[in-house]
Amino acid sequence: MFVEEKTSLAVEIESLVKKYGNDRSALLTILHEIQKQHRYISDYAQQEIARHLNIHPVEVYSVISFYAFLNSEPKGRNIVRICRTVSCEMKGKEALEKAIERELGIRIGETTKDKKFTVEYANCLGLCDVAPAMSINDRVYTRLTPEKAVQLLNEVK
Numbered sequence: 001m002f003v004e005e006k007t008s009l010a011v012e013i014e015s016l017v018k019k020y021g022n023d024r025s026a027l028l029t030i031l032h033e034i035q036k037q038h039r040y041i042s043d044y045a046q047q048e049i050a051r052h053l054n055i056h057p058v059e060v061y062s063v064i065s066f067y068a069f070l071n072s073e074p075k076g077r078n079i080v081r082i083c084r085t086v087s088c089e090m091k092g093k094e095a096l097e098k099a100i101e102r103e104l105g106i107r108i109g110e111t112t113k114d115k116k117f118t119v120e121y122a123n124c125l126g127l128c129d130v131a132p133a134m135s136i137n138d139r140v141y142t143r144l145t146p147e148k149a150v151q152l153l154n155e156v157k
């Protein structure tokens with residue numbers, strides 16, 4: 001099974017390189033496509049991409065680490081991001097965080113065992129006047145209470 005996965009990923013990367021070129025300027029686009037398809041970029045994918053673009057795998061990894069939307073580890077199907085910037089911090093971010101950690105049984109930065117949720121911090125989500133805020137996938141929720149946050153998680157569950 002592993003060999004099959006490896007082969008199909010290798011084929012996928014090869015066709016992306018054909019489509020976007022093997023210049024280093026294609027790196028971000030290729031990473032984006034792999035992320036979109038697999039929700040993370042495995043070590044194997046990183047090595048394959050590096051090989052095709054003729055760059056060092058460390059360079060690929062450093063690009064992945066730089067961008068918050070790229071991951072080198074598998075994440076949950078739902079990404080919860082709690083704003084940790086000053087307005088939200090002052091308006092109850094900590095209580096929110098504790099309630100979410102308790103509800104999901106994980107700490108910030110972790111993924112639930114069933115891979116349903118990953119919880120992370122985010123910097124200002126641009127809605128400071130209606131803090132505290134958090135996002136679940138592409139949607140941002142504001143004026144949250146710990147109860148409301150837990151309710152939202154249960155709706156996604």
Ligand code: FES
Nearest residue numbers: 083085088125128
């Ligand atoms: S500080 Fe949280 S949304 Fe701006």
